[in-house]
Structure formats: structure tokens, C-alpha cells
Amino acid sequence: MDVFSDADNLDVYVTGFLWILKLTLVGTLGAVVIGTLLAAFRVSPIPVLRGFGAAWVNIFRNTPLTLIVFFCYFGLYSTLGVVFSDDLELNNFWLGVVGLAVYTAAFVCEAIRSGINTVPPGQAEAARAIGMTFRQTLTMIVLPQAGRAVIAPLGSILIALCKNATIIGTIGLMESSNAMKELINSNGQAVFQIFFVFAGTFAVVLIPTGYGFGWLANKMAVKR
Amino acid sequence: MSTDAVLYDHPGPRARARNRIFTVVFGIALVALLYWIYHRFDVKGQWAGTLWKPFTQSSTWTDYILPGLKGTLQAAAIAMVLSLAFGILFAVGRLSDHRWVRIPAGIVVEFFRAVPLLLMMFFIFFGIPFVTEQPMSPLWAVVIALTLYNGSVLAEAFRAGVRSVPPGQSEAAYAIGMRKGQVMGQILIPQAARAMLPVIVSQLVVLVKDTALGYIISYNELLQMGVNNVAANFGNVIQAAMVAAAIYIAVNATLTAVAGWLSKRTRRSGKAPRTTRVLAGATDQTTGA
Numbered sequence: 001m002d003v004f005s006d007a008d009n010l011d012v013y014v015t016g017f018l019w020i021l022k023l024t025l026v027g028t029l030g031a032v033v034i035g036t037l038l039a040a041f042r043v044s045p046i047p048v049l050r051g052f053g054a055a056w057v058n059i060f061r062n063t064p065l066t067l068i069v070f071f072c073y074f075g076l077y078s079t080l081g082v083v084f085s086d087d088l089e090l091n092n093f094w095l096g097v098v099g100l101a102v103y104t105a106a107f108v109c110e111a112i113r114s115g116i117n118t119v120p121p122g123q124a125e126a127a128r129a130i131g132m133t134f135r136q137t138l139t140m141i142v143l144p145q146a147g148r149a150v151i152a153p154l155g156s157i158l159i160a161l162c163k164n165a166t167i168i169g170t171i172g173l174m175e176s177s178n179a180m181k182e183l184i185n186s187n188g189q190a191v192f193q194i195f196f197v198f199a200g201t202f203a204v205v206l207i208p209t210g211y212g213f214g215w216l217a218n219k220m221a222v223k224r
Numbered sequence: 225m226s227t228d229a230v231l232y233d234h235p236g237p238r239a240r241a242r243n244r245i246f247t248v249v250f251g252i253a254l255v256a257l258l259y260w261i262y263h264r265f266d267v268k269g270q271w272a273g274t275l276w277k278p279f280t281q282s283s284t285w286t287d288y289i290l291p292g293l294k295g296t297l298q299a300a301a302i303a304m305v306l307s308l309a310f311g312i313l314f315a316v317g318r319l320s321d322h323r324w325v326r327i328p329a330g331i332v333v334e335f336f337r338a339v340p341l342l343l344m345m346f347f348i349f350f351g352i353p354f355v356t357e358q359p360m361s362p363l364w365a366v367v368i369a370l371t372l373y374n375g376s377v378l379a380e381a382f383r384a385g386v387r388s389v390p391p392g393q394s395e396a397a398y399a400i401g402m403r404k405g406q407v408m409g410q411i412l413i414p415q416a417a418r419a420m421l422p423v424i425v426s427q428l429v430v431l432v433k434d435t436a437l438g439y440i441i442s443y444n445e446l447l448q449m450g451v452n453n454v455a456a457n458f459g460n461v462i463q464a465a466m467v468a469a470a471i472y473i474a475v476n477a478t479l480t481a482v483a484g485w486l487s488k489r490t491r492r493s494g495k496a497p498r499t500t501r502v503l504a505g506a507t508d509q510t511t512g513a
Contacts, residue, residue: 043504045232045239046246052254062429062476063469064436067447071469074461080264116504121230124503134232142231142503163340170440177342184351191351199347203338210338 003190004197009183016179017201023096023165023175028158030101035108042113045134053109061106065167069099073171089173096168100161107157115150116142120224148220155213159206176201230503265462275460279467284454292449293471299363299435299445303370304428310375315382316408329379336376342437345369349441362443366435374431381423385416422487429476429483436472446471 003009041053060068072095076082084094119142127137169178180198184191235243265271278284317329336344349365389412397407417424439447450468455461 039504043231045235046243046250048247048250048254052250058477059469059473062433062473062480064433064447064472066436066439067451067465067469067472070439070447070451071462071465074455075465079270079462080268113504119503121503124230128233137231159338163338166340166342167437169342177340177346180343181346181350184347184354188354191347191354195343195347195351199335199339199343202340202343203335206338207334 003183003187003194009187012174012179012183013176013197015174016176016198019093019168019173019175020162020165022093023100023168024158024162026097027100027104027161027165030097031104031108031157031161032154034101034105036112038105038109039112039116040138042109043116043138057106057109059106060103061110063103065099065103065164066170068103069096069167069170072096072099092168092171092173095171096165096173100164100168104157104161104164107160108154111150111153111157112143112146114153115146118149119145145222148217148222151220152213152217155210155217159210159213162206163202270462275458275463278454278458278460279463288454289446289450289467289471292444292446292453292468295363295438295443295445295449296432296435297475299366299370299438299443300428300432303367303374303431303435306367306371307373307375307378307427307431308424310371311378311382312413314375314379315386316413318379318383319386319408321404333376333379336372337380339373341369341373341434342440344372345437345441362438362441365441366438366443366445369437370431370434373434374427377430378424378427381420381427382413382416385420385423386412388419389415418490421490422483425479425483425486429479432476432479433472 004013038053038056041049042057044050073092076098077091077095083091085091123141123145124137127141132141166175166177169175174182176198180194183194187194233239314329314333317325318333320326320329345365348368349360349362353360386408393411393415394407397411402410435443435445436447438445439452442448446468450471451461451464454464458464
């Protein structure tokens with residue numbers, strides 16, 4: 001009666017978590033790149049860039065990810081005809097990645113900006129005093145120090161991203177939550193077993209990851 | 225924005241010229257992007273008046289959007305009250321002196337923080353009915369899942385809050401003969417709750433956003449009623465999604481403003497450290513789920 005000894009069921013489980021893994025990896029890359037750029041925009045001397053960064057953060061941070069993913073599918077894909085891949089499943093994957101990255105980038109931006117705030121102003125003033133430009137000050141003095149302070153909040157943002165990847169199931173990707181739903185519907189006698197295997201997988205991976213980021217943040221912290 | 229000027233010098237003539245060039249270049253790129261979106265909409269006929277007209281009729285609002293908003297706020301409000309109770313209970317549990325309370329409370333909090341909300345919701349909505357043999361109401365599936373997740377997050381926040389109260393407070397309370405329960409209930413939690421008030425309100429923003437997951441299990445909230453159902457009737461997904469997004473943003477921006485005002489109030493009354501000069505201006509942080 002063991003649900004997961006059935007090869008088909010095991011396959012559903014593995015495929016589900018492989019999608020989560022791929023979404024997390026690609027989504028993280030996108031979110032960190034866009035988020036860092038947005039943070040740089042928000043502290044730059046150019047008002048248009050600052051406004052753009054602020055608008056992005058305020059719009060996407062306050063909109064539910066479900067709505068963003070919904071919009072990516074029905075708006076970008078169905079209505080506006082934005083197509084990433086001919087393979088339907090792969091196309092849904094990329095639409096999901098866009099939604100995840102755009103949403104999470106707003107949080108990454110705010111985390112980096114508050115990381116910048118932990119750097120004493122004297123550092124930037126000293127950099128300016130020896131004639132560094134804004135870009136030099138930011139990339140050579142401020143961001144490397146801010147990066148260490150940002151590890152802990154960034155860690156929780158990335159863990160949230162991994163959990164949020166389940167929401168991409170809304171647009172028909174067979175990721176873990178859809179996989180669990182399917183297994184529950186065909187194996188009503190073992191709902192608890194199925195739930196604890198799926199939830200347990202997340203817990204076993206994410207709880208140590210959280211502590212790992214905490215440890216790393218501590219180790220890398222700038223002692224002031 | 226004048227506080228930001230620590231990162232760069234006051235622009236001289238050359239820097240001003242360079243900034244102007246950047247402004248123009250980026251402005252052009254932005255206008256080009258906006259035009260591309262406009263053009264894309266135009267090609268697909270998304271500016272047609274019939275698609276936008278439903279939002280000028282009161283029936284669209286009274287039949288779809290407002291009931292949806294009510295569903296969203298109702299689920300968020302119930303879940304908030306329950307998760308506050310859950311949070312306080314498990315924060316106290318984790319701070320207990322007894323190992324047999326502390327460890328189970330810790331396991332529960334860590335577990336529910338690590339499990340995706342949607343997985344939880346699916347289990348409650350699709351799995352539990354197999355056990356109880358009666359259907360689960362979508363509202364309660366949403367509320368229970370939100371409570372377990374946000375309650376665990378709040379439990380951690382409260383725990384941090386209680387530990388941030390200076391030890392002299394509880395020492396003084398013990399010295400005048402208070403018992404453990406009294407110290408926690410009358411000395412530590414009131415001070416922690418006050419310090420944690422902005423965090424609690426920020427968590428409310430997360431909660432309002434997460435109610436949108438209810439759409440997936442057909443709970444009648446804003447995304448279901450205001451986007452899905454409106455679009456099904458008028459064929460205007462993009463327009464409906466934009467209106468719904470604007471409503472979410474308005475609600476959450478209001479809550480964020482309240483959180484900011486609260487944290488300023490707490491700061492003004494003395495205990496928290498004064499604001500220091502910072503590089504990037506004021507920031508507020510909530511890790512979204």
C-alpha cells in the first residue's frame with residue numbers, strides 16, 4: 001500500500017521537485033541580477049532612475065505573486081502573444097520564471113538598499129574624498145561591505161522564492177503542489193503519508209538552508 | 225531625496241551634464257518601452273473601449289469586484305486574529321523553561337515556516353476531506369493555512385521581540401515577587417508587542433497578498449471575482465488584472481504607510497535608538513512569501 005513504492009507515483013514526485021529546483025535556480029539568478037540593478041538605480045544621482053526603481057518596488061512588492069503569474073500567462077502569453085518556447089510546458093516554465101524574478105527582484109532591491117544603510121557614511125565620504133565617482137564608490141566600497149550584511153535577509157528571500165515556486169503550478173506546470181494534489185486525489189487512503197513526504201521534503205531542505213544562511217551571515221559579518 | 229547625497233558629490237557642471245545625458249538616454253529607453261507596450265496592446269486591440277467600459281459601470285463593482293475585495297479582507301482579517309493568537313502561544317512555548325514544551329513548539333514553528341503555503345492549502349482543501357468525509361469550505365482552508373504559516377512567522381517575531389526586552393525588566397519583575405507567568409504576561413509581552421507592532425502590520429501586508437492563493441482553490445476573493453469572473457464575462461483579462469492589481473497596491477500601500485507611521489511613533493517615544501544618518505534613505509523590509 002505504500003504510495004511511493006509505485007514507480008509512476010515516484011516519478012510524479014521527482015518531476016514535481018525537479019521543476020521547483022529549476023524554477024528556484026533560474027528565478028534566483030534573475031531576481032538577484034534585476035534586484036541589484038534596481039538597488040543601484042534607487043541610490044543613483046539620476047532622478048529618473050530613482051523613480052523607476054521606486055515604482056518597480058512599490059508596484060510588484062504590493063501585488064500578490066498569484067496575480068503576477070496569472071497576468072504572465074493570460075496577459076503576456078494568451079492576449080499579447082509573448083512566446084518563449086514552442087514546447088507548452090517549457091513556455092509555462094519561462095512565464096513562471098519571469099513572474100518569480102520580477103516579483104522577487106523588488107524584495108532583493110529593498111534588502112540590498114537596507115544593506116547599503118549598514119555601511120557607515122564615513123566609508124562613502126572617504127571614497128569621495130579621494131576622488132572616486134559614484135560608480136566606483138558603489139561597486140568598490142559600498143556594495144562589497146553591504147553584500148555581507150545582506151546575506152541573512154537575502155537568504156530568507158531566496159527561501160521564500162523556493163516556496164513561491166509552487167505558485168507556478170497555477171499556470172499548469174506539474175510542480176510539487178500539483179503533484180501532491182494529483183497523488184492525493186488518486187490515493188485518498190494515504191493523504192497524511194503523501195502530505196508529510198511532500199512537506200517533509202521542503203522542510204528537510206529549507207530548514208538547514210535557513211540555518212546555513214544564518215551561520216554564513218554571522219561568519220561574514222563585518223565586525224564594527 | 226536630499227539625504228541620499230552621501231554617495232556622490234554635489235554635481236559640478238560636468239557631472240550635471242553627464243547626469244542630464246543619462247536622464248535623456250534612460251528617459252528615451254523608458255518611453256520606447258512604454259511605446260512598445262502601447263503598440264503591443266494596440267496590435268492586439270487591447271485599447272478597445274468595450275474592454276475598459278465594464279469598470280465604469282456600477283454593476284461590475286457591486287457584482288464582482290467589491291464582493292471579491294470583501295472576501296479577501298474577510299479571510300485576511302480572520303487569519304490575522306488567529307495567527308496573532310497562534311504566534312503568541314508558540315512564542316511563549318518556545319521560550320518556555322521546560323524542554324518538553326520548548327522542543328515541540330520549536331518543531332511546529334520551524335515546520336510550518338518551511339512548508340509552502342500552497343502545499344498546505346492543497347492538503348487542507350483536497351486531503352482533509354478524505355479523512356473527515358465531508359467537504360472543506362474554501363474560506364476555512366485559506367484561513368487555516370494562512371494562520372499556520374503567518375502564525376509561525378509571527379511566533380519567531382514575538383520571540384525576537386521578547387528577547388530584545390532588556391534583562392533588567394524581567395529581573396526587576398522577579399525581584400518584586402512576580403511569578404513566571406506574570407513576568408511574561410505583564411512585563412515582557414506588552415513591551416515586545418509594542419516594539420513588534422510595525423512587524424505585525426507588515427505581516428498583514430503579506431497576509432493580504434497571500435489570500436490571492438485562495439483563487440486556486442476557488443475561494444471567492446478579489447482575484448477570483450474581480451479578474452477571473454470579470455474576464456469570463458467581458459473577455460478583458462489584462463484590464464481586469466490591472467484594476468485588481470491597483471486595488472491590491474492601494475490596500476497594501478495603506479497598510480505599509482500605517483506600519484511606517486507606527487514605527488515612527490514607537491521610535492519617538494524614547495526607547496528605540498534614534499535615527500542615524502544612512503546612505504540609502506529610509507527602507508522597510510518584509511520578506512514576502
